[in-house]
Amino acid sequence: MSETGETVDLRLIEDAAERLNGLIVRTPLLESAQLNEVLGMRLLFKPECLQRTGSFKFRGAYTKLSRISPDRRKKGVVAYSSGNHAQGVAAAARFLGMEATILMPSDAPRIKIDSTRSYGARVVFFERHRDDRRALAEELVASSGATLVPPFDDPDIISGQGTAGLEITRQADYMNIGVDDVICPVGGGGLLSGIATAVKARMPLAKIWCAEPEGYDDVVQSISAGQRISVETGKPTLCDSIATPQPGEITFEIIKRLVSGGFVVSDRDVTNAVGALFDRLKLVVEPGGSAAFAAVVKERERFQNRTVVVVLSGGNVDRDQFATILIEADGAWPA
Structure with a gap:
């Protein structure tokens, strides 16, 4: 749903x-x-x-964020991504005046990291083959009240x-x-x-x-x-x-x-x-x-x-x- x-x-x-x-x-x-x-x-x-x-990721990210109720938007969003979803969420959040925290693997392409930051998002790094990125994202959501923006599901x-x-x-x-x-x-x-x-x-x-x-x-x-x-x-x-x-x-x-x-x-x-x-x-x-x-x-x-x-x-x-x-x-x- x-x-x-x-x-x-x-x-x-x-x-x-x-x-x-x-x-x-x-x-x-x-x-x-x-x-x-x-x-x-x-x-x-x-x-x-x-x-x-x-x-293509901006299409889904903006759609998701635009359907978040105004009162929940104030608490921002959290996402995890190797880069394309990260940039989509960061750009969508900027359009809608929302704060965004993005978990990215430390070995993500530099162009994707720099672009995500350029939209105003806070980037938090994780180790791709060691850390559970979803668990880390859920911890951030629990502590901030932000909305989790999954990459696809x-x-x-x-x-x-x-x-x-x-x-x-x-x-x-x-x-x-x-x-x-x-x-x-x-x-x-x-x-x-x-x-x-x-x-x-x-x-x-x-x-x-x-x-x-x-x-x-x-x-x-x-x-x-x-x-x-x-x-x-x-x-x-x-x-x-x-x-x-x-x-x-x-x-x-x-x-x-x-x-x-x-x-x-x-x-x-x-x-x-x-x-x-x-x-x-x-x-x-x-x-x-x-x-x-x-x-x-x-x-x-x-x-x-x-x-x-x-x-x-x-x-x-x-x-x-x-x-x-x-x-x-x-x-x-x-x-």
Whole structure:
């Protein structure tokens, strides 16, 4: 249930879209004729790397905070995040005049830490592979009376993220395009479940897919098993923004109903995807944000002659890391 006691459906997503009107970037659907020809499909990219704060996370954060009652807003909010959710919550709190405390791992990308602080949030560090971030956040909530803003497993967050899916359907209608597939990076499942809810409500024949990094394929495994599966954390991955150990309870209930399946991508796949997106579309996309494109290329035979929307979920990547990725990427990929 949401802050207002409602479940996630198209109407709740449309309410979120009204709240976000004038605040978010309605990111376009971009296309590369060259990529279409090489891959044998029509690809439409939804570049949430161009969104406010550099990722889709502002959509859900602002929706959540805007639904908190005025008397509770005075006590502020607490969130935990490796960076994109942190920035979304910090920016939303600034818009609404609220105080925000964000728990971030000490090894989070510097660009994400600096950006979170730039919105006026207080950053408290924790050790990613040692500390229980949710327990630490709940301690802060208990001592301050603030509202906890979870990164994904919350109807308000999900409905806010679902506005990206609502935009996809409206843009496709305007362009007179029939969408066969939508593929989205997935961590805990907030973006995926929100997009799936919106797209399936307005385009019931479209198939929804997800993409995850090797070692963190909990959603893919969970879809196959029909129940939530956990994976061990601590394995290295470039995709820090979507490296979660288990899908959320609320998000997975939606995912198992609406998502057709998922794909696993390697760091090599992601490196090449980041490079190709820069070369072909002139976009800066973080590794986790490029996972869906990496998966489409890896599974290109499945998508032949179909129209596929690829969600690029974020672009918050350190300069040094991005430069290294571009150097290491195969300039001829995909071919």
